[in-house]
Amino acid sequence: MSEHEARERATLDTVKRAQDTPDERQPYAELGMKLDEYDRVREILGRRPTSSELAIYSVMWSEHCSYKSSKVHLRQFGTKAPKSEALLVGMGENAGVVDIGDGWAATFKIESHNHPSYVEPHQGAATGVGGIVRDIMSMGARPIAVMDALRFGAADAHDTRRVLPGVVEGISHYGNCLGLPNIGGEVVFDPCYIGNPLVNALCVGLLRKDQIKLATAPGPGNKVVLFGALTGPDGIGGASVLASATFEDESHAKRPSVQVGDPFMEKLLIECCLELYQADVVVGIQDLGAAGVSCATTELAAKGTGGMDVRLDLVPLRDPSLRPEEILMSESQERMMAVVTPDDIDAFMAICAKWDIPATVIGEVTDGGRLVMTWHGETIVDIPPGTAADEGPVYERPFHEPAGQAALNADDPARLPRPEDLRATLLQLLGSPNLASKEWVTSQYDRYVRGNTVLAQPADAGVLRISEIMPGAEETARGIALSTDGNGRYARLDPYAGAQLALAEAYRNVAVTGATPLAVTNCLNFGSPEDPEVMWQFAEATRGLADACKTLGVPVTGGNVSFYNQTGSTPIHPTPVVGVLGVIDDVAGRVRSGFTAPGQKVLLLGETEEEFGGSEWAHVAHGHLGGLPPKADLEAERALALVLTEAASRGLLTGSHDLSDGGLAIALAESALAQGIGATVVLPDGDAFVELFSESSARALVTVDPESFDAFAELCAANELPCQCLGTTGGDALVVENVLEIPVAELRETHTSTLPGIFG
Amino acid sequence: MSAARVGVVTFPGTLDDQDAARAVRHAGGEAVPLWHADPDLKGVDAVFLPGGFSYGDYLRCGAISRFAPLMEELIPAARAGLPVLGTCNGFQILCEAHLLPGALMRNAGLHYVCRDQGIRVENTATPWTSDFAEGQEIVLPVKHGEGRYVADEATLNALEAGGQVVFRYVGGNPNGSLNDIAGIRNEAGNIVGLMPHPEHAVEDLTGAPSTDGRGFFSSILKKLVTL
Amino acid sequence: MARVIVEVMLKPEILDAQGQAIARALPRLGFSGVSAVRQGKRFEVELEGPADEEALAEVRKMAETLLANTVIEDYRVTVES
Amino acid sequence: MARVIVEVMLKPEILDAQGQAIARALPRLGFSGVSAVRQGKRFEVELEGPADEEALAEVRKMAETLLANTVIEDYRVTVES
Ligand SMILES: Nc1ncnc2c1ncn2[C@@H]1O[C@H](COP(=O)(O)OP(=O)(O)O)[C@@H](O)[C@H]1O
């Protein structure tokens, strides 16, 4: 035994030592644990935990892993869930799975990597993509596309120029390297996100309906295999310290070590996993994300027999000096854990070798009901795994309406001066960072790779065909559509309505392509749950989202909560980001975005009210946030989607675009920009400013061939959907009669020059 | 008559192999998968080196791939006249393997660029471009971070003089490549490399801007049938 | 007219995917006897004036804020001899 | 157990887009007095044995064929002192 080993041995905190030294002081507080949580661990174990056990409980019971503050609210997504035949796997697994027909299923999920992306934008965002992709892989699916919903401080703020390019480069590099087309997302700027950018990454995967994999370790005697990258000191403490505690400006020195990704390794891991599934040599599988080995072993064991023996010293290391506690907490990327029968282990290892993926048997499933870990023969962990994985603390945090909420809602934008020059206002909005072209960002993403992208930016939703993605899918004509949306300003004014509006917009974006919305994922970005005002926002937003999902008939299949998004005591706007997945029976019938041909009738669907609370106009023209957000009329939203999908399937639509931020004016401009085709329209009776810029929901702009007009109008009437013919496409200018005329070239110049002007 | 057989190479990290194979099939050929670690060309009539990030594009794009066991077979075969097309990463590999002159460097704008790009076909005297008209302008997707073609002056002059510049960017140069070069061929003309992606532009349904990529595959298949 | 060299390497605890990929490739390419490779960056900074203490302090600041990402990288500034 | 350093820099006649971008950014960031920046790569190669002539010849070959692309780059091999 070397001197080093001897020293290590002497300081090793074994179960035996824990029994012998019951009163030893332990750094539970430093690991983010409360005294009562620590006491609960002692009670469960009937002794003090070893330091390795403390590492496990502290990460597993962190906000990030245990959802201790959000659980009581998230339950509504289950209790209020609409009946859905499509839902194959619901919340609680790595990702939800939805039946998309013809024997195929889609799995999708959105997750945040906000804090790491502030500390190290490139790696933080890159590993965010990597993590969500592994979640999708662990369901047995081939990842087929990614999306990214981003929020930054003001576009011209100094720190935004540091954070945004790094984040975009990280997503770009990681996603592009994996060969996953990026089919959509959002980029939103608001001063509230300075110091707290939001980086929410979504991944969608495809699998045969009968080949879903679950994170479970059944069958005593089965082998536990760790495969993928070696374990290093990446993001140690990240799960509890980085991901769930707010950090202060002066905490430079306390910066935890960040995780660094290797997309090449992940690409090999994807192909390797797919071959393992194909060969049917995997009994259970789990990705290693936050809390690494701690999380994978406890969750696999808890969902299996409950028993597992692990030899922690067999974990292959990048840095040989790592201690067992560190190995347990390491967040090294690009790792997976599988449960494999002894009969299949050779075949499993051979496939890993083919892909150059290191794989090591580190343990075995037992029927002992306990997770036991040893380190060079000494027992350092001996716990009932369910207590770490499933029986974490649950908090009913107090909440109340924020002090200024009523005053905020009373500050109606009706008091704001209205513009005289609507042409100038349209251009001002179109060139504002939130509405300007996002091409500076999206041109860094590969949207074509693997040749199955039917629609991507700047379409309302990303659309993929299924038939060519995987062997055996040739027969299906189906496609899937996906959109993510969220509006922090709306949610700030009314978190209940704001969450519903986020869902409504994503739902509408999916419907305008012709797809039927099926299921929901969500990422809830909020301030500190220990702040009762933030907790109120959270409670309202979850209640709103759950109610809306019920009304619209789309179940929540999974998601993610990110708390502590605040600088000092100032939280970000509550920002629920909602992703909706839809299915289109014949993907060839998808509807393209905007004006696609001249001579088409331009129709406005839905009803316009005077709604300027939280609007883009109030924000850009006046820096104003007050009043109430637009009404979330879900029944109207449903009727609109029904008409859109029905019309698409009958081939009645030649183009479509939903109305959202910036209202009709921006929808018209974006539609003209899509292919450089102008239009001449007449506004409905009423105040031209309101008609153009109000942000009422449940509206869309569509074009139809004059020959299809009657059939389409009938369809609208049958569904009681207001439909007004505004004019005709054609020409090279957007003409709103008696109001404004802008050449498409000028629209384009205004739309495309803003972000390059800021970011180079 | 059996279909012409076009080998499609997969390295660890290759991404566009599936699209390349599909494009070959759509054009009526047989796509034969070739694995980087197998030094076996399986008797194919032509080879497509597709895009991606082989070996993560670590070190330099294509630098590690060119040493793959398969390349030990491919390099002499290409020198002996086997038609070879490299797109994007495939082009980079061909340059690293010295089958084509010059090198591909980080884009002048320092960002990865994915966009629909105008391209002029400058030379149709290759088995991959014979179905195009000289001077024809087409649109293909480009998507790369390191596509700036560079070569020393003598090489550039020789390329220009010898009609070895096969494709040039029009309507804007996405990466700052010298002389707007988008693709080149070797002297014999059997080896062609370009940054744009014909394999993504063969179908109406998928979002790519055109079906102009079909010309590459119809060219090579005609050539192989008439051989 | 002095030249200052800034060398930037990943911190030892940070995963060097590039270096690892090279090291893994070497035996296949017929190179043996290498136990590890790390890849970093090297900047040659040409100064208009002499490399005096003041100028070096500037270059160090430049390395700290721009050339290196000190969250994951270490740097070293030397004057070319 | 020696460490050999391989430095790879672009040939002087090749446009160094990264170096130029840095040089252009410097004045904006408040750094003056820099006339040019060039960016290259630095490899630290850990040998299993000593850095004798034979080993160095191997590393030179590695630099020539793999670590540098001699169409556009020059390299230099040194033993770390
Ligand atoms: N970060 C991003 N990543 C990928 N695509 C993006 C991103 N941001 C915006 N996009 C795409 O740009 C287009 C315009 O975005 P946006 O105006 O927010 O769409 P919408 O209002 O329909 O939600 C959409 O196709 C969207 O998916």
Ligand SMILES: [Mg+2]
């Ligand atoms: Mg939209």
